[in-house]
Amino acid sequence: MNGPSEVGGRRRVNATERTNGQWLEELSTDSAEIVDRALKSVVVIRNGRRGAGAGVVWDRRGTIITNAHVAARGRLHVQNPTGSEHEAKVLAIDSELDLAALRVDLEPLSPLARGDARRLRPGDWVYALGNPWGVVGAATGGVVIGMGSDLPEMPSRGREWLALGLHLRPGHSGGPVIDSGGRLVGINTMITGPEVGVAIPIHVVEAFVRSAGIPTV
């Protein structure tokens, strides 16, 4: 097939057709659409008066993944992108991994498609989503610095981390990292500098969910 094609309602073009100088605009549109779609799976998690973190919808039964440090104390309320809010129950929490799984009875919730952090390469484009400084549904973009257990100046050696060249701020905690195809590849957890964000790779999250006995859907 030559020429532009319709895939999932979006106009897509082959690389050879991108000669008319409009490709930067198309790229920018792609970028906005990927973020827009993924934000439908990002929730706000309020912990009493202690400000807000973020979470990502894991499955259709209302499982939400966030950081342990977001879910650690107090009554938790989850707000979905349409603004509905409901109290959440903690299913599992691991402060070592900084992961927590919550359950919330809230419609509509759309889980994010999952990617593979082990296939990410340095230089790959990613976005981190969340609610920095309380700004709901914000995105920051950049590239993968590296993935693995031998990254410099990480707090615990031997654990796998995803280091990202983007701007995480308070309120991004627990939010998703997505790859250039909009797939979930990690969960924001901390920063090691104003321009370096660190995420928990998705396979670590999957292992946590399995060990918590939450059935995969």
Added chain:
Amino acid sequence: MVMSMLEDLSKATAEAVEMGGRSLVRVEGRRRLPASGIAWSEDGIIVTAHHVLERDDEIGVGLPDGTHAEAAVVGRDPSTDLAVVRLKGSRLQAPSWAGSGTARVGHLVLALGRPGERTLATLGVVSALGDAWRTPAGGGIDRFFQTDVVMYPGFSGGLLIDASGKGLGLNTSGLARGLSLTIPVETLRRTVEMLLKHGRVRRGYLGVGAQTVRLPESAGGQATGLMLASVEPGSPADRAGLVLGDVLLSLDGVRLEGMEDLLNALGPDRVGKSVALELLRGGQPKSVSVEIGERDSTRDERPE
């Protein structure tokens, strides 16, 4: 397969990193975190940052294929923050270098580093390009080259690549605090050749302190010259009979209108040569011959 443009972009930048990473090594020459180095030639020459090497021997080098080798310092140039080390054995692949002057402000660039086993990368754009400049330690850099890439820990001595994966220069955070500066390939080439030949970068030495002064109109159109405020005893300037108050006009035909001109004139090619120095003494033009000495390169102060 039809991919979104963003996926195409992601693939392209990751592939550029992969390509540049084949010439990127880990350099273990200090107590804390290892730093990065660039494979310069297939015969085992690596160029890295001077400030990341605390010792000259037993430098560990981590190669792109995951193996490990021993290396030793061939020479250092603290004034440009560059060092050359040589591997025992040779399993290196030099980067393909982008043509000089191809970089433009706004171009996408990636900084590569290898403080661990694998290549790491940060993305940015070229922030500023400028003329030749001189570092605070007196080193000549062919072009001012600033980017906004994040210098991740261990990135000093690593490679800056363009969007096609070609090398643009060596990144160091050792030349200016808080700035991501790149030493362009022309400077690398010049410095590596000099370090391989002499083990050091030779810089001329005159032994004077001077300040810029306005010249009388009778001085033939030259607006300013350099008035001597000090002459170091036993220095080339002292031996040539220069005295306080002399106003230097030119050296070996090079006009001296400011200190930068003198520093530039004291390049490696003039070391050991007798050259003509034009000056004003008591308002009268005078010409003396001076033999340019060599500055001790282990001293980090400005040459005079």
